[in-house]
Amino acid sequence: MTARDLSAFTLAGYDKGRSKAVQALWFAVMNTVFSAWFCPARLRVAILRAFGATIGEGVLIRHRVRVLWPWKLTVGDRTWIGEGAWLLNLEPVTIGADVCVSQEALLCTGSHDHRTVDFRYRNAPITVEDGAWVAARAIVLAGVTVGRHAVVGAGTVLSKDLPELTLHTADGTRTLKEPQQ
Structure with a gap:
């Protein structure tokens, strides 16, 4: 295996989507108003x-939520997006209707290729489909789809697609019943 050379890392292939001025303005607003406890949920939206x-x-959207790129x-x-949730969206994050992303959950679209010398992105x-629940402190990794009405259990890491009506826990996965009306 070739040694990693982090000095060779570049942003090749990654588009932040807005100018540096807009990025800076977003960070200023996010860190002073948007994530503050006194900011009303309607204003966050x-x-x-x-x-x-x-x-x-x-x-x-509760307080202390972080969104990398709105x-x-x-x-x-x-x-609902719970207190302290982090949407680390270097790439698009699509969250459906009637979804709950609970407290301190992390949706992380970024990763690195550990097989390359330059550790490129x-x-x-x-995608989190309609009716799904990403429970407290759960982590959803890049490239994953959480299916309709699926549940990512508290404190778990989801690294592959979760089919609809499936519960993912530290002990494995199991099929769920259709939600009652």
Whole structure:
């Protein structure tokens, strides 16, 4: 195996999607107003929309939520994003309707290719389909789709697609029943 040379790393193939000025403005707003406890949830939604996110109706975003790039975020109607959740979206994150992303969950679209000397990016989008639940402190990794009404259990790491109506826990996966009306 060839030794890793991090000095050879570049941003090749990664497009942040906005100018450095817009990126800086977003970081300033995110770190002073957006994530603050005193910022109303409706204002958080308005701020994300102002920075290019597509956000549905009735969305609740709690305080201390971090979003790397709002312009790479789509959220469906009536979705909840819990306190301290981190949407590390170097690539698009698409969250469906009636989804719950619980406290301190991490959706991470970024990764590196450990097989290359320059440790280049190996990023991929994440999709969380309608009715899914990403429980507290769960981690969803790059390139993964969480199926309709699936559950990513608290504290687990999901590195491959989770079919609809499936529960993923530290003990494995099992099929769920259709939600009751």
